[in-house]
Amino acid sequence: MEEACAGFTRFDFCQILDATENFSEKMIVGWGGFGKVYKGQLPGGLNVAIKRADEHAAMLEVNSELQLAKLQHANVIRLLGWCIHGKERILVYDFMQNGSLDRYIYDRTKGPMLNWSKRFKIITGLTEGIVYLHKHSMFWLVHRDLKPHNVLLDCNMIPKIADFGSARALSSDIAEEHTSRVVGTSGYKAPEYASRGVYSTKTDVFSFGILVLVIISGRKNTILNKQGDTVGDLVRDTWHMWKDQRLHELVDPLLGDRYEVTEIMRCAQVALLCAQEDPANRPTMTDVAAMLNSESISLPMEPKQPAKLIHGCADRDTTSTYMGQSSRTIEVTITSSAPMSTRVRIILDPEV
Template identity: 45%
Template sequence: MENNEMLDQNIELQSEDLEVPFFSLATIVTATNNFSSDNKLGEGGFGLVYKGILTDGHEIAVKRLSRSSIQGLNEFKNEVMLIAKLQHRNLVRLLGYCIEGEEIMLIYEYMPNGSLDSFIFDETRANVLGWSMRFNIICGIARGLLYLHEDSRLRIIHRDLKTSNVLLDSKMSPKISDFGMARIFGGDQTEGNTDRVVGTYGYMAPEYAIDGLFSVKSDVYSFGILLLEILSGKKNRRSFHPSQGLNLVAHAWNLWKDGKPLELIDTCLEDSCILLEFVRCLRISFLCLQQHHEDRPNMSSVVMMLHGESSLPEPKEPTSLVGKKLSSSSKNPSLSTNEITVTLLEAR
């Protein structure tokens, strides 16, 4: 992006009421020790994330827009304007932003325990998350999604819910983060359509990955994948039974139909797991992964089911994105090199 173009857009952004405080570049440079590599927390589509300490001692996380980022000023503005309006204990809190020179940054509350994926997919750290802690994390994510879908003054579809976008605070409470791809629905709108499919394939609902259709039910599908990963400690993209090319959804469904669901339990949970809760969560995950979005529960039903406040229907075969082929009906020709097919999973 040319400097003059960047400057013009910066002025445009600064003239808007973004509803959160402005941080000067000097403040952020001091807080991060000039973006020291020692303070680097991670990296995403937006750019790098750094830990910082303000002069008053408050810890912050600084999300710095990369000049080569696939996300840009529109996503930045989307995230600022969106998350500024959201207040919930299971959503990461935006503290402010910085637009100065060529720097574009978001400033968040610091999450000392990092992202959920750094625990559940790490053999050593996974032991920290016993069953009660995992169940609390599952319920917290569900409450955060319920707020986005139904309880905030906006109806918000996250569109990129995954384990790396769930952060853990000092008490290991989950907070949903990264709203750059989120979409707001107004009034009675319940679903949308896009020519630009964004997100992470392992977590995408089939109707979204293939036809660009998204709704609260596409987030519910992503929650179902995330739930399976928390229960098993395995990634959905991992291959089970290589000769059959099964992903986690297919593997879990086969165990369920064979009457052996407990074989899915993450080995480090074997001593702490409450089996009835585990089986309930597994059944809920399958209900969230139904092929047709109208067959999936909404998040208010999911929250009630998690707490045993409603009966659970018998799930039909879940659907899974297999391989890497996007069908020819894809709305986005730029993604046509990624090949995805949708498969109903039959028991062995």
């Protein structure tokens, strides 16, 4: 750990105790990939976030977090220093006074503070941060747990990617690796990673796509595991809205009509491209940056239908049908103008 943190401030354990009031519970501001996070104040008045490793945390998780020590980007959280004291392993970061994105995006009171302009800047900032992780960080780093809780907001609402406890370095930007220990959060995990433990930079691309849809809609992406779901209801609903040219129904009601329709449409279509089931069909984050940063660039492809979706069973404005490929199950989704939908599951008699 000391070698990895060379060049960063080494804090004395007594400084850490003073800053956190002896790790007082009232100073806890969250939980990271391998431990609790405390708000602290250094003698000069600087507010910091102090991450204290859980005594049961795997050393691999701590070392993964230390990959961050070598990262320097405006949209990646900045490591300030560290402390080792006996079994204590502590990292000190910039403190983000506006907390995590999920505190705003799912909160009906705080949500209006994120107007569309701020949400769009969060989306583009995250894009730039992930491009850096994937291509310019010397590591080809895959975060593996991108979600609103791991996006921190500074005083200007600029997003900072945080919590690298699950991150892994690849041998190249097109490499695939396997793991028997799948981490991450349901609703954000790419299908190939959730089911087979396969991860690559395209794993983060999928998670980014979900993040964008959540930022636009204020909704969560629920995976219906018992129904063979792989991408989530938010992805499927958005795909219907995009196909039927009614993406305005996706927009968070808290935004009212104060948003750029063209930006919403472009962001939603890019998100659907990112959230496709087959990683080979997903764009790279460099492609995503190009598509979001230039209105003159036409989007190169249409997002494929989410798995199990079939057309033509009824009026497509009101009803869509999903049929399981490996079972005799038909799922019917009745979609109204509201962002929620009603599902009916019909199980047919097995074929003789």
